[in-house]
Amino acid sequence: MNRINQKLSEDKKMLSLYFTAGYPAINDTVSILTQLQESGVDMVEIGLPFSDPLADGPTIQESSTAALKNGMTTQLLFDQLKDIRNTIHIPLIVMGYFNPMLQYGVEKFCAQCQEVGIDGIIMPDLPLAEYEAEYKAIFENYGLINIFLITPQTTDDRIKQIDAASDGFIYMVSSASTTGNISGFGNIQSDYFKRIAAMNLNNPQVVGFGIKDSETFIAATEYQKGAIIGSAFIKHITENGADSVADFVKTIRK
């Protein structure tokens, strides 16, 4: 069983963190992953930096630019992850934009993911229709779960379509927003969280975007299986250093 499905089947709310590979320093990847696991984080999204991250706000834009300046590449990330499964046992997802994957070669990318022990992929700009027409067979052949996003504007019909195409979890974007861009959750979010929960989808949902502290984590996981934190974590390591991961996780799960 894929580590993602395994983790989802556990009877607990999931805390997942995103960080940009190659940031703050080029070789921080393994150390950050190790600290995240030791701090009790349930799953990690490893961000493959891209020059033009359309769905991201300033924090992740800046970490991506810095990571690329540091020399991060697709191949280097796979090299850094080569022996990761000797020590890291929580599910790992690569999150990025489709163009670097396309240039690396979709099949070669998927094969490398399988080889180093990646469990899933999130490519926000690889939409459902393109995925199903061109790439689904390749992802599946290498045992990779592809994660799709929904937003408060996604229609019920489309949510059902995405649910049917998913085999893992659905990534619920908390608001109409780029990453790191909202100041807290209001009625719109709680109505949305309830509405999706009431749809009784086949796949559990994990909420992302705008989760930054224990309060928003609790709100996001009241009706959903888990939550993903990105920008707030990047801000934390920018300010406190790459060895301060545990301090951040402690503030979320007290």
Place this chain on the structure above:
Amino acid sequence: MNTLERETSYQADERGYYGDFGGAFIPEMLYPNVEELRSQYIQIMEEPSFQEEFHQLLKDYVGRPTPLYYAERFSKKYGAKVYLKREDLCHTGAHKVNNTIGQILMAQRLGKTRIIAETGAGQHGVATATVCALMGLECIVYMGAIDIERQAPNVARMKMLGATVKPAESGSKTLKDATNEAIRDWINNPVDTHYIIGSVVGPHPYPDMVARFQAVISKETKAQLLEKEGRENPDYVVACVGGGSNAAGLYYHYLDQPEVGIIAVEAAGKGIDSGESAATSALGREGIIHGSKTLLMQTDDGQITEPYSISAGLDYPGVGPMHAHLFRSGRGEFISVTDDAAMQAGLQLSKLEGIIPAIETSHALAIFETRKFKEDDVVVINLSGRGDKDLNTYIEYFGL
């Protein structure tokens, strides 16, 4: 036959593909907006009331039809019959306004109240601010911080027209980044906002929709050439290509006429191999930018690279998917022109014909130095814009 049916085989298919290129590679956050547009744009454009309002505005407000002018002295110098399609005489000074008129009418029919746009040189920004003033809609234009500095007069024009100009501070702070910021704005404002893209780029249906609005250029050219030459089809149509909207407009009704040669002119900047260029067909590989699969300047690792051209309107690392297809299929002949050659061609047209062209357009004019035509070849060049906005660059370059 319905005028809006697919008129040529070089048009987008159902999924927005031109051969291998196109599509809609957008994050799910944009899906509702793009799908709303995709599912309605043809139907809206076909409505008689839309057609009537569009053509009335093009006539009374933009000043169409623009003349097709036989450039006698230029023709004599280069040994071909050269016509200039005078898009520079459009209101606001370039072809860009054909598209913004169309899209503002589209936005109104979709019930949108807030308009966003990206701009490089500021021409599309001005054309968007203009139609927003005309219709009384809120207008926000994203412009690279560097372009804001080098295109100050157009920034002032947008402000006079009531638009808010927001600097794009990310990346290279030019057109590509302004486009990123506009897309991010759209993600954050999915309900009330329409994004008026300025060229035949972006996710389907934008390339197709913008091409249809610009197609008025070749529609007029056909009728005008028939009157002047006794035939609708020239031997060649020539246009500069940044994203490719003025080119798409001039080629549109000729795409499926194999006897009409299609020539696309890109900006070589300081030379194709100089590392400072924007000649996408020569330097690009298949990739994804701003929601479209197309030819794209990028590193081996798939990071988008910074283009360079003296002309801000051609300073874009991609090209519309229609043009990528024209290139790959061999239907189009692609030529690139350096900064220096373009500047000289701009000066020359000014002296020969009394027309100061935009530097973008000057690239198209420059090919006559190297690309030879037959004496009786009829060649139509899209004179996409006037040079007023570029006076500072001309002054600096020539020490005027």
